[in-house]
Amino acid sequence: MKKVLILSLTLLMVFSFVFAGSVMAQDEVTLTLWDIRTAADQATPAVKDAIERFEADNPNVTIEHVPTQNDNYKTKLRTAMSADNAPDLFMTWGSASLERYVDADKVYSLESNMTEDWENNFMLAALDLGRVDNEMYGVPVTNVSPALVWYRTDLFEEYDLEVPETYDELLNVVETFTENGITPFALANSNKWPGSMYFMYLVDRIGGPEALQNAISREGAFNDEAFIEAGRRIQELVEMGAFPDGVNGLDENAAQSRTLLYTDRAAMYLMGSWAYSSFKNEASDMVDQFSFFNFPEIESGAGDPSNLVGTPGDNYYSVSTQAPNKEAAVEFLKYLTDSQMGEQLIEIGNIPPFTGVGEKIEDPIMKKIYDASQNANHIQLWYDQTLPLELAQVHLNTTQALFGMEMTPEEAADQMEEAAQEYYSE
Numbered sequence: 001m002k003k004v005l006i007l008s009l010t011l012l013m014v015f016s017f018v019f020a021g022s023v024m025a026q027d028e029v030t031l032t033l034w035d036i037r038t039a040a041d042q043a044t045p046a047v048k049d050a051i052e053r054f055e056a057d058n059p060n061v062t063i064e065h066v067p068t069q070n071d072n073y074k075t076k077l078r079t080a081m082s083a084d085n086a087p088d089l090f091m092t093w094g095s096a097s098l099e100r101y102v103d104a105d106k107v108y109s110l111e112s113n114m115t116e117d118w119e120n121n122f123m124l125a126a127l128d129l130g131r132v133d134n135e136m137y138g139v140p141v142t143n144v145s146p147a148l149v150w151y152r153t154d155l156f157e158e159y160d161l162e163v164p165e166t167y168d169e170l171l172n173v174v175e176t177f178t179e180n181g182i183t184p185f186a187l188a189n190s191n192k193w194p195g196s197m198y199f200m201y202l203v204d205r206i207g208g209p210e211a212l213q214n215a216i217s218r219e220g221a222f223n224d225e226a227f228i229e230a231g232r233r234i235q236e237l238v239e240m241g242a243f244p245d246g247v248n249g250l251d252e253n254a255a256q257s258r259t260l261l262y263t264d265r266a267a268m269y270l271m272g273s274w275a276y277s278s279f280k281n282e283a284s285d286m287v288d289q290f291s292f293f294n295f296p297e298i299e300s301g302a303g304d305p306s307n308l309v310g311t312p313g314d315n316y317y318s319v320s321t322q323a324p325n326k327e328a329a330v331e332f333l334k335y336l337t338d339s340q341m342g343e344q345l346i347e348i349g350n351i352p353p354f355t356g357v358g359e360k361i362e363d364p365i366m367k368k369i370y371d372a373s374q375n376a377n378h379i380q381l382w383y384d385q386t387l388p389l390e391l392a393q394v395h396l397n398t399t400q401a402l403f404g405m406e407m408t409p410e411e412a413a414d415q416m417e418e419a420a421q422e423y424y425s426e
Helices: 002-026 042-059 068-080 096-103 124-128 154-156 167-179 193-205 210-217 227-240 256-260 277-281 282-289 326-336 337-349 364-375 390-403 409-423
Strands: 029-035 059-066 089-092 146-153 183-185 266-272 290-293 308-311 318-321 380-381
Touching: 002 068, 002 266, 029 068, 029 326, 042 059, 042 326, 042 337, 059 326, 068 089, 068 390, 089 096, 089 326, 096 318, 146 154, 146 277, 146 364, 167 183, 167 227, 167 266, 193 210, 193 227, 193 308, 193 390, 210 227, 227 277, 227 390, 227 409, 256 266, 256 277, 266 277, 277 282, 282 290, 290 364, 318 326, 390 409
Parallel strands: 029 059, 029 089, 183 266, 308 380
Antiparallel strands: 089 318, 146 266, 146 290, 146 308
16 A cells, blocks of 8 residues: 555656646747847848747747847847846847846856757857856857958959058058049948948057957056057048048948949948948949958058958847746747758858858858958957947047047047046046
């Protein structure tokens, strides 16, 4: 009788556990997802497909997708985090944009969920921006996007120009085009961030990655020589006529930069690798006339010419500590980073930050972008995503002022350093 009683109790416990698990599995769950995948974003269909696949496999879970335009997203997320009203899943650009929320205990650590298979799915360089204190808090999803110097190959051939490997050679290219009535660089800088790419590359080539790292850690400063010299070189280019007239009044979002390229009025274009998709969509008949090169080496500088500015992962998706169903949220992240997602991203011209994608890329230009990213000694995340929101805006404002010749390089660097001292309460 005693054995029968024990067996009965054991079976009761097993059935109760199974029943309870079944009920839990059938509980209706809604996960809120915030990101910048609006209807106009090329990656949006891939994200929506991941949502649909996940919901089909998990019929009790609904993903409420709430996209916000890029320019407003940071402020919206910051406000929600401050008010303890975070979504279950959210996107950042990794690095400092993620770290600030980790430090505030707003982000769930993915470390215990990072199985060997899942971790091996990502490019190593891409994972770095999702780590804080050696723990994973965000996984890269949409694109490896370095800034590259795109150029019209036919115009280079017409004027017997070689791809410049040094900055002095680049200045010679600039002189040749200006002498022949062609704007060397297509740039529309009313949006501020396009001009920032020149400043970031110049700082890297002059002072190496350490220049920015030291300024942020406060071992250095934002008015160290690398930042001042970068400003001087920007204004040297302005004085040489390297950019269009009224450059700070032209709108990148309206393709006013690329229009100059398409109409033979400009020869080069420093822009993220997404420019290639723009060329194919806007000027498909002349895509073969475009290629790119890395920003040239400054021979006296400390920066490695293989270094890139951009992102090794683009958007990093995380789970909030406030999410009531973290297990479901983490499971969705796996759909967002699987092979089917990667294939769809490749189809739209993205290079997903996943391992093994090199063999799947057939387009020679995309393959070249992939190789440049893989061979980079360092990839510096965009300053306006690396820096805290307050400092990012000062950086964009002062850099735009440099292009407009409204501030001296010393004034711009000092204003940036003053803002940094105030932010870090030195």
